[in-house]
Amino acid sequence: MTFINYASREINCKIVYYGPGLGGKTTNLQYIYDSTAAQSKGKLISLATETDRTLFFDFLPLDLGTVRGFKTRFHLYTVPGQVFYDASRKLILKGVDGVVFVADSQRERMDANVESLYNLELNLKQHGYELDKLPYVVQFNKRDLPNIVSYEDLKSELVRNGEPIFESVANRGIGVFETLKAVAKQVLMELRKNSGG
Amino acid sequence: MTTPVVMYEQEYEQLKNVITRLCADANAKFVFLVDKSGQQIAAHGEMLNLDTTSLASLTAGNVAATDGLAHLIGERGFPVLSHEGERDHMYISKVASHIILVVIFDERSSLGLVRLRVKRATGEMTSIFESIDSKVARERDVGVGFDSPFAEITEDDIEALFN
Ligand SMILES: Nc1nc2c(ncn2[C@@H]2O[C@H](COP(=O)(O)OP(=O)(O)OP(=O)(O)O)[C@@H](O)[C@H]2O)c(=O)[nH]1
Numbered sequence: 554m555t556f557i558n559y560a561s562r563e564i565n566c567k568i569v570y571y572g573p574g575l576g577g578k579t580t581n582l583q584y585i586y587d588s589t590a591a592q593s594k595g596k597l598i599s600l601a602t603e604t605d606r607t608l609f610f611d612f613l614p615l616d617l618g619t620v621r622g623f624k625t626r627f628h629l630y631t632v633p634g635q636v637f638y639d640a641s642r643k644l645i646l647k648g649v650d651g652v653v654f655v656a657d658s659q660r661e662r663m664d665a666n667v668e669s670l671y672n673l674e675l676n677l678k679q680h681g682y683e684l685d686k687l688p689y690v691v692q693f694n695k696r697d698l699p700n701i702v703s704y705e706d707l708k709s710e711l712v713r714n715g716e717p718i719f720e721s722v723a724n725r726g727i728g729v730f731e732t733l734k735a736v737a738k739q740v741l742m743e744l745r746k747n748s749g750g
Numbered sequence: 751m752t753t754p755v756v757m758y759e760q761e762y763e764q765l766k767n768v769i770t771r772l773c774a775d776a777n778a779k780f781v782f783l784v785d786k787s788g789q790q791i792a793a794h795g796e797m798l799n800l801d802t803t804s805l806a807s808l809t810a811g812n813v814a815a816t817d818g819l820a821h822l823i824g825e826r827g828f829p830v831l832s833h834e835g836e837r838d839h840m841y842i843s844k845v846a847s848h849i850i851l852v853v854i855f856d857e858r859s860s861l862g863l864v865r866l867r868v869k870r871a872t873g874e875m876t877s878i879f880e881s882i883d884s885k886v887a888r889e890r891d892v893g894v895g896f897d898s899p900f901a902e903i904t905e906d907d908i909e910a911l912f913n
C-alpha cells in the first residue's frame with residue numbers, strides 16, 4: 554500500500570517478487586542490494602531456512618531519490634516460492650503496489666511457473682486485487698542455462714496482456730535493474746493516475 | 751490499487767506527542783508506530799541506532815503471521831503480542847484497524863505498567879487516525895484526489911530517479 558507522508562515528505566511503495574521456488578527471486582534482491590550505494594539502501598533482511606530457501610520473506614528498502622520534493626522509497630519483498638508456504642505468500646501480498654513475476658526458464662520448471670502464476674492470481678483475488686489492474690512485469694530468468702524454453706513459448710504460456718517482459722540472468726545482474734525500473738515506473742504512473750493527474 | 755495510506759503534518763505532530771508522552775509515562779526505551787503493511791509511521795525513544803525500517807517490516811510480518819495463526823484456531827486475531835527477552839522486552843498491540851504500536855522496555859518498567867499506559871494512549875491515537883481517515887474521505891469527496899505530489903509527475907521525473 555502506498556504510504557504518503559506529508560510530514561516527512563516521503564512516499565513508500567511496496568513491490569513483491571513472486572514466482573516458483575528456486576526461480577531467482579532472492580537472487581534479484583541480492584543483486585540489487587550488492588550494486589546499490591550504501592546511502593540508498595537499508596538492510597537486506599532474509600528470513601530463510603538453513604539451506605537458503607526463503608521461509609517467510611526477504612525485504613530490501615531502497616531509496617530512489619526525490620520526486621517533486623518527496624523522497625521516494627520502494628520496499629522490495631520476495632515471497633517463498635515453495636508450494637507449501639502458501640499461507641505466508643498470501644500475507645506478503647497485503648498492501649502490494651506492484652508485482653514482478655520471476656519465471657524459471659528451465660524446461661522442467663514450466664509446470665511450476667504455471668502453477669505459481671495461477672497461485673498469484675488466486676491470492677491477489679483474496680486481497681481484492683486483480684492482476685490485470687496492478688502494475689506488473691514478467692521476468693524470464695536463468696536465460697544462461699542450456700535446457701531452457703524459448704522466449705516465444707514462455708510468452709505464450711505466461712504472458713497475458715502485453716505486460717513488459719525482461720530476460721534475465723539474475724545471479725549476474727543481467728536484466729535485474731531493467732525489471733525493477735519497469736515495475737517502479739508503472740507504480741508511479743498509477744499513483745499519478747489515481748491522483749487525477 | 752487501493753487508496754494510499756496518508757499522513758498529514760498536523761496529525762503527525764499529534765501522534766508524536768502521544769508516543770513521546772507514552773514513552774515517558776511507561777518508562778519505556780522506545781515507542782514505535784507502524785502500519786500493517788510494514789510502513790513506519792512514527793518513532794520516539796533512546797535506542798538511537800535501532801534500524802527502524804527493518805523493525806517496521808518485521809513487526810508487520812510478525813503480526814500478520816500471528817493473525818494467520820489466530821484464524822487457524824478460530825480467533826479473530828491476537829490483539830496483543832508480548833515478547834520477553836533477557837534485558838529488553840517488546841509489547842506489540844493494535845491501535846486503529848491498520849496500525850500497530852510497539853513498545854520496547856527493560857527492567858526500569860514492567861509489563862503491567864506498559865499495558866496500562868498503552869491502553870490510555872491507544873484511545874488518543876485511534877481518534878487521531880480517525881481524523882486522518884475522514885480528512886482523506888473529505889478530500890476524495892470534493893475531488894481533489896489527496897493532493898498527491900504525483901499528480902504532475904512526468905516520465906522524465908521517473909527516468910531521472912534511476913540515473
Ligand atoms: N544459472 C543461473 N542460476 C540462477 C539464476 N538466478 C538465480 N540462480 C540460482 O538459482 C538458485 C535459487 O535462487 P533463489 O534466488 O534463492 O530462488 P528463489 O526464487 O528465491 O527461491 P525460494 O526462496 O525457494 O522461493 C540459486 O542458487 C541462484 O544462484 C540465473 O539466472 N542463472
Ligand SMILES: [Mg+2]
Pocket residue numbers: 578579580606607631632633634
Ligand atoms: Mg527466495
